[in-house]
Amino acid sequence: MQKFKTESKKLLDLMINSIYTNQEIFLRELISNASDAEDKLYFKSLTDQDIQIGKGDLSIRVAFDKEARTITVSDNGIGMDAEELEKNLGTIAHSDSFEFKAAQKQGEDKPANSDEEEVEVEERVQGDVDIIGQFGVGFYSCFMVASHVRVVTKRYGSDQAFAWESDGVEGYTISPAQKEGHGTDVILTIKPNTDADNLDRYLSEYGLKDLIKRYSNYVRYPVVMNCSHQRQLPKPEDAGDDYTPEWEEYFEDETVNSMIPIWKRRKSEVTDEEYNEFYKSQFHDFADPQRVISVHAEGAISYDVLLFIPSRPPYDLYSRDFKRGLELYSSNVLIMDKCEELLPDYFGFVRGIVDSQDLTLNISRETLQHNSQLRAIAKKVEKKIVAELEKMLKNEREEYEKFFENFGRSIKYGIYMSYGTNKDELGKLLMFHSAKENKMVTLDEYIEAMPEEQDAIYYAAGESRGRLANMPIVTTVLERGRDVLLCTQDVDEFCFQTMMDFHEKQLKNVAGADLGLESEADKTAAEQVAKDNEALFDAMKEALGESVTKVAVSTRLSGVPSCITAEGPISLEMEKAFAMMPEAENMKSQRVLELNTDHPVFEVMKAAQDAGDSEKVARYARMLYNQALLVEGMPIEDPVEFAKDITDLMR
Numbered sequence: 001m002q003k004f005k006t007e008s009k010k011l012l013d014l015m016i017n018s019i020y021t022n023q024e025i026f027l028r029e030l031i032s033n034a035s036d037a038e039d040k041l042y043f044k045s046l047t048d049q050d051i052q053i054g055k056g057d058l059s060i061r062v063a064f065d066k067e068a069r070t071i072t073v074s075d076n077g078i079g080m081d082a083e084e085l086e087k088n089l090g091t092i093a094h095s096d097s098f099e100f101k102a103a104q105k106q107g108e109d110k111p112a113n114s115d116e117e118e119v120e121v122e123e124r125v126q127g128d129v130d131i132i133g134q135f136g137v138g139f140y141s142c143f144m145v146a147s148h149v150r151v152v153t154k155r156y157g158s159d160q161a162f163a164w165e166s167d168g169v170e171g172y173t174i175s176p177a178q179k180e181g182h183g184t185d186v187i188l189t190i191k192p193n194t195d196a197d198n199l200d201r202y203l204s205e206y207g208l209k210d211l212i213k214r215y216s217n218y219v220r221y222p223v224v225m226n227c228s229h230q231r232q233l234p235k236p237e238d239a240g241d242d243y244t245p246e247w248e249e250y251f252e253d254e255t256v257n258s259m260i261p262i263w264k265r266r267k268s269e270v271t272d273e274e275y276n277e278f279y280k281s282q283f284h285d286f287a288d289p290q291r292v293i294s295v296h297a298e299g300a301i302s303y304d305v306l307l308f309i310p311s312r313p314p315y316d317l318y319s320r321d322f323k324r325g326l327e328l329y330s331s332n333v334l335i336m337d338k339c340e341e342l343l344p345d346y347f348g349f350v351r352g353i354v355d356s357q358d359l360t361l362n363i364s365r366e367t368l369q370h371n372s373q374l375r376a377i378a379k380k381v382e383k384k385i386v387a388e389l390e391k392m393l394k395n396e397r398e399e400y401e402k403f404f405e406n407f408g409r410s411i412k413y414g415i416y417m418s419y420g421t422n423k424d425e426l427g428k429l430l431m432f433h434s435a436k437e438n439k440m441v442t443l444d445e446y447i448e449a450m451p452e453e454q455d456a457i458y459y460a461a462g463e464s465r466g467r468l469a470n471m472p473i474v475t476t477v478l479e480r481g482r483d484v485l486l487c488t489q490d491v492d493e494f495c496f497q498t499m500m501d502f503h504e505k506q507l508k509n510v511a512g513a514d515l516g517l518e519s520e521a522d523k524t525a526a527e528q529v530a531k532d533n534e535a536l537f538d539a540m541k542e543a544l545g546e547s548v549t550k551v552a553v554s555t556r557l558s559g560v561p562s563c564i565t566a567e568g569p570i571s572l573e574m575e576k577a578f579a580m581m582p583e584a585e586n587m588k589s590q591r592v593l594e595l596n597t598d599h600p601v602f603e604v605m606k607a608a609q610d611a612g613d614s615e616k617v618a619r620y621a622r623m624l625y626n627q628a629l630l631v632e633g634m635p636i637e638d639p640v641e642f643a644k645d646i647t648d649l650m651r
């Protein structure tokens, strides 16, 4: 018996037990090798007139025998002679495929500068070969599931077949063998089941098909299995009325993989139907996607990207369990099914695929060695999504509004979570309901429609649009010719607060202090009223105690006697949102009770103060404060006292 060339049992042991986190990839590796072997023979046929082989003649076959506990992966590719067997399977970490690929690449003119930006191309010129192997270790992954491996192979053009056999770390043997036709059979004897590990699952049609579909669905050659089917036997002539149909099992070859990587095709060549079907089956959605985005880029790293914007949010989008990410393929073979790095959080709802044959994969081919490659692709993906959304906003308003209704919240979170650093790129995608226009508008549209003297973007935040539209402060701002954006999502205000401004226009909550709407004359008049009624204001503040930080003259109210506004960074709406978060429930706003001193109620207050009826002043102060809270949709602190105040008044 020959020892492995690395002469290190440890290395193979490491290979088998430590490199892979995911045992089931063994089949992916064997099928990838088979595909490489087909590719090599096909490539040879292109340059050698004597080889009459077309792509259609090449296929990969997977079979299993439950009793014998074997799985066989066969190809009719290039095969290996004894020397190649020795070199390829006797040397751990020797990859003939890698050398083959390197030789291929030498001929291609790739940009020498790796920093060079990739260029988007209409269509990737599909190479004739698409070699997958690169490390020379994939093959050994089969020892994770197999106790014995036999490889029977015959080099194309040779008469002699050879068998390579090994039980793992001890070494291997190579001996002459019998085999019809060229190519390779890899026969795994699957280890017995253990309590912890159900290996029997690989010895079933379902189990194998599942692995093929998941990892090797887009391998370019058909992966065929002889699959079991049922059919009804013909009814015998003499069957009576009580005849129950009989069924028989029969076997038929089936191509399990779909082969055509749809993301490599030019968008104009793929029908909407094809995209829709692909999306639904690949990403398990019942509905067609709203948008399909495809990118083909060539440069230091070439890649194909196919993205889908779902037409409705996944039910768990905002739950902690939601995992974002794109499927990452390298040369049509699945490497990772949710690669987070490829998508920013706020586009987490986007589904899709990235495929690149230039990725330097980690040796287990489960992750990448260089995240900079991923970052470069992720940057492009993000740019492309933003560009596509802008295009939709510009050309298909209704569609965009639908999109925004589904996923606007994610974008707002994105701005908030990144402390507003991306507000310029993402801010232009935002939409809010305009109180003036009674429709959704973008911030740019709001700014466009502003009167010249207006220098801020006004918004109101609350539970429902109807309620907001009727809020006294909102109507006052509207009356002064300013539009107000009505924000009803809890994230809205947080988003605006982190943005602070958009295109140099400050974002102002109409319920915040200092709206900048008052004229100087208004301000002076208000100061005078406050001075004249200092004692009343003090008495009211005292009656309200800690509930408010001050009682002040309002310059923004008409029609109603009072309202509550908030000083400082926390608004009343934010206080409501904080109240739901255990870690922030003590975050309170600084409330100000604003009085409309032109309202008849103010006269009543004044009269009570002048009459020295401090009890009445206190009661009315509480009532004004409580009703303003109700208008705001805030709970009143002491409903019993409020009811009592009203009852006393009515008596």
Ligand code: ADP
Pocket: 029, 033, 034, 037, 075, 077, 078, 079, 080, 088, 089, 094, 095, 096, 097, 098, 132, 133, 134, 135, 136, 137, 138, 139, 140, 183, 184
């Ligand atoms: P890699 O695929 O990364 O090169 P492997 O350990 O899987 O590494 O395989 C090592 C080498 O063995 C391959 O490069 C290839 O030359 C050879 N090989 C493996 N499987 C086959 C096969 N089915 N047909 C022909 N050659 C094969």
